[in-house]
Amino acid sequence: MLFHVRMDVNIPRDLPASEAAEIIAKEKAYSQALQESGKWRHIWRIAGQYANYSLFDVKDNAELHELLTGLPLFRFMKIEVTPLLRHPSSIRTDDT
Structure with missing residues (x-):
């Protein structure tokens, strides 16, 4: 199943910089591993915000929930999660 996911990040200003840096490094490694696996198909930064739009390709809602709650951040x-279905007018054959 495909899911469009918007993630807005709000790290508290009083979190020690070293702790924030460690969490961000773990987040990057985790997200890149998911991208390499094909489960996190795309990620786009939203200009001017600490936020992104992402596209996940996972088995079901439960798998998506597990992946998202596993994010260090x-x-x-x-x-915000939006489930996606292939549009009947789409000419793309490589999207499920």
Whole structure:
């Protein structure tokens, strides 16, 4: 299943810089591993914001929930999820 996910990050200003840097490094490694696996198909930064739009390709809602809650920055995020279906007028054959 494909999911469009918006993630807005709000790291508290009083979080020590070293702790924030460590969490951000873990986040990058985790997200890149998911991208390499094909589960996190695309990620785009939203200009001027600490936010992104992403496209996930996972088995079901439960798998997406597991991946999102596993994000090291999850506790600092507001996340909006939209399930996607292939449009019947699409000429693309490589999207499910």
